[in-house]
Amino acid sequence: MKKIFEVIKPGLSTSIQDLGRVGYQKYGIPTSGAMDSFAHRVANLLAGNQEEEATLEIMLMGPQLKVLQDTVVAIGGADLSATIDGKPLYPWKSFRVYAGQILSFGRPVNGMYAYLAVSGGFFAEEVMGSKSTYAQANIGGLEGRVLQKGDILLSEDVNLKSIRAGRYLKETDVPNYEQHRPIRVIAGPDIFAFSDKTYQQFYQESYRITEQSNRMGSRLEGKALSHADRADIISDAVLPGTIQVPANGQPIVLLSDRQTTGGYARIATVITTDIPLLVQKKIGSEIQFLSVSLERAQADYLQQQRFLKMLQTALQQHV
Amino acid sequence: MYSIQLYGDRGVRIQFGNTIDRQVNVNVHRFTSLLENYPIEGITEWIPAYTSMTIYYNPGKITYLKLEKKLNQLQKLMSESAPPVSRKVTIPVCYEKEFAIDMDDVAEYHNLSVQEIIGLHTEPLYYVYMMGFMPGFPYLGGLSEKLVTPRLENPRKRVERGSVGIADQQTGIYPLDSPGGWRIIGKTPVHLYDAQKDNKILIRSGDTLQFEAIDSETYYKIEDAVQNGDYQPKISEEKEGDPS
Numbered sequence: 001m002k003k004i005f006e007v008i009k010p011g012l013s014t015s016i017q018d019l020g021r022v023g024y025q026k027y028g029i030p031t032s033g034a035m036d037s038f039a040h041r042v043a044n045l046l047a048g049n050q051e052e053e054a055t056l057e058i059m060l061m062g063p064q065l066k067v068l069q070d071t072v073v074a075i076g077g078a079d080l081s082a083t084i085d086g087k088p089l090y091p092w093k094s095f096r097v098y099a100g101q102i103l104s105f106g107r108p109v110n111g112m113y114a115y116l117a118v119s120g121g122f123f124a125e126e127v128m129g130s131k132s133t134y135a136q137a138n139i140g141g142l143e144g145r146v147l148q149k150g151d152i153l154l155s156e157d158v159n160l161k162s163i164r165a166g167r168y169l170k171e172t173d174v175p176n177y178e179q180h181r182p183i184r185v186i187a188g189p190d191i192f193a194f195s196d197k198t199y200q201q202f203y204q205e206s207y208r209i210t211e212q213s214n215r216m217g218s219r220l221e222g223k224a225l226s227h228a229d230r231a232d233i234i235s236d237a238v239l240p241g242t243i244q245v246p247a248n249g250q251p252i253v254l255l256s257d258r259q260t261t262g263g264y265a266r267i268a269t270v271i272t273t274d275i276p277l278l279v280q281k282k283i284g285s286e287i288q289f290l291s292v293s294l295e296r297a298q299a300d301y302l303q304q305q306r307f308l309k310m311l312q313t314a315l316q317q318h319v
Numbered sequence: 320m321y322s323i324q325l326y327g328d329r330g331v332r333i334q335f336g337n338t339i340d341r342q343v344n345v346n347v348h349r350f351t352s353l354l355e356n357y358p359i360e361g362i363t364e365w366i367p368a369y370t371s372m373t374i375y376y377n378p379g380k381i382t383y384l385k386l387e388k389k390l391n392q393l394q395k396l397m398s399e400s401a402p403p404v405s406r407k408v409t410i411p412v413c414y415e416k417e418f419a420i421d422m423d424d425v426a427e428y429h430n431l432s433v434q435e436i437i438g439l440h441t442e443p444l445y446y447v448y449m450m451g452f453m454p455g456f457p458y459l460g461g462l463s464e465k466l467v468t469p470r471l472e473n474p475r476k477r478v479e480r481g482s483v484g485i486a487d488q489q490t491g492i493y494p495l496d497s498p499g500g501w502r503i504i505g506k507t508p509v510h511l512y513d514a515q516k517d518n519k520i521l522i523r524s525g526d527t528l529q530f531e532a533i534d535s536e537t538y539y540k541i542e543d544a545v546q547n548g549d550y551q552p553k554i555s556e557e558k559e560g561d562p563s
Contacts, residue, residue: 025366025375026351027512027520028450028494127514137454137495139514189326234339235451235458237366237373239330260366261451269327297328298378305379 001123003068007151011063011105013215015133016124016141017115017256018054024128025260031240032132032140033256035113035215036276038175038304039077043117045312046074046094048163053121054131056153058114062105063147067097071155072119072163078111078177078280092169111177111280120158134257167315173307177280182290185243185268186297193265194245195228202267206286207251215257218278220287224249231264238262241270241278243289253278271297273304321394323387331374331386333394339369339460344448347372348403348525353393361386367524368449369458406526407444409553410492410507412483413538414440418506425468425485425502436504437532439463440490447526455494455512457522462490474500481507483530505530508542509552521552 017040020033034040034057041051055076056063062080074094075082082089085101091114097103105114124131124141133141142151187199194202207222231247238244242254244264253270254262270278271292281287320343326332333350336343347367354365354374361381366373376386414422414437426433445461452458462485470486475498478484482493484501493499494511511521522528531553533541544550 023364024520025364026450026524027454028452028456029454029520128519136497137512137514139454144514186325186327189324189332234337234369235449236368236371237332237451239327239373239375241327259452261368261449269330271328294325294328294383298383301328302379 001154002157003152004071004118004122004155005065005103005153006068007063007147007149007153008066008102009064010147010149010151011058012061013059014063014147015057015135015145016054016122017057017132018130019052020132020256021128021130021134025237028260029128029139030134030257030260032134032215033130034115034132035256035279036077036115038273038276039113039280040115040117041076041308042092042169042311043074043076043115044121045308045315046076046092046167046169047072047117047119048094048158048315049117049119049121051308051312053117054124055118056116056122056147058105058116060108060112062114064105065103065153067099067101067103068152070096070098070160072096072160072165073103074117074167076115076117076169078114079109080111080114081106081109082114082116092174094165094167096165108282112282113279118155119160119163120156123154123156136257169311175276175280177277181277182288183278184271184274184290184292184297185241186271186294187268187291188266189269190233190265190267193227193229193233194225194267198225198228199267201225202251203289203291206288209281209283209285209287211283213283215255217255217258218253220251220253222250225251225267227265233263233265235261235263238266239269241272241275242266243268243270255279271300273297273300323390325383326373329375329378331376331383331390333372333374333390334370335372336370339448341446341448341460343370344446345402345525346397349397349400350393351524352403353396353400357393357396359386359389359393366451368451403525404556406523407555407557408522408526408528409531410509410528411533411537411541412441412505412507412530413533413535414505415535417535418482418538419504421471421484421502422504425466425504428468429465431465436466439466440504441530441532443529445490445528445530447522447524447528449524450520450522453494453497453512455520455522456491457511457524457526457528459490459528462488466490468502470500471502472500474498478503479506481509483507506538508538508545509550510545516548
């Protein structure tokens, strides 16, 4: 283990995340984990890691970090104008950085969440099988909280000679966070809590992402959705991407730090591959929803899994 | 009742009933036992709730149709499967003034004495329908109708971990410091959830729970023991017949 970064400025909300806690939701423990798991995985692969290693999740206004030891880093996800000693560090590419250099983030260009991966992965105590920070309960990451000024980040030791810098994601594979395409969902599970008319409205109207959105969920605002009967349901499990509609009719899409159960009717669930597109939308963006079949959703999910496998193989061959 | 539906692109939801009912919930827990005893490859985790079981799976390992078929096979075993073992967990609670900021208001609301409130709160054997809301938080059934009290109009910014409260028909324990609008009538020194411990979660769905009144001296003794890691929670296991 080695000291890899010193936090000069922590940024707005920077935390250690991995793919989240699996198996503890039955006890009420949220999964947490990277909001955009695709960007997190790719950043890791580019830095020569396994995709499940911990990265630094950086929201909108990024930190300033002093490099304490030579290493290789890669950034995936949002373009938050990262620089090393003032020179640009482009997203979706790996770079060698040297002790004494300053890694800074600046003006957000596109997207909301960037993932900084470091060769060897960020070190944190595993709590219930995951290094992910869940700040509400002080679990995981660095003392269960977001970064603060003066924190020292650790990484696992790794033979740097075996890690090549300059690896990148092909431009055609880079997600476009600006594109206007609807967020795809599977209807339900509470389909009978809403009339057909409400469903039509849900698919036709656009909804704005409000500033009350966070790691727990995206709070949306638009023409209120009415319930067939009532908004409350008997408390039941919620999943990543589940869209709840409370009594005020304004939908909430539940995300990484969501509670495990909820008491509002669920109109639909965002499909796995579209969650990154949603979380990378800026506050104030208008979004629309589109209903897709399970077959379509799973085909895209499997396609993405294959893509990550291929990327990993391709990167390994280029040592 | 047994009906199965898809839930997003990686979930399946099985519904066992439409009301908060102990018999329905016991079926949910029977199904948990079956999932534990007959593991199905591709299932990553499950979340039992009042009337349903939600299963999270990896479509790269098992297709929805195959999973549905396997779950239906498990369901056929339900009638023969033994009722799940129910544990009884005793939670010591100090109802004295320093730990019970809303006790006087609750007593006044119901026109009862503090002693009567304590009696009514410690008497029932509560049933843990499900976990959720916060890490280690049990949804309890069984609060005396005489204690049903509305939430605070203005929720507090911070309620201390271990606080025991009432909100409408529910009673519960705060596993962590958190904002909240429950009427606080006592506090337990026992931790429902402890990230540092191997056995992190004290209570599970399907358990029964009883509150035991303790004085403040005992409270502080137990608190010390919890701090030092030598507190043994009172848990007894009993094979429970189907409540009917």
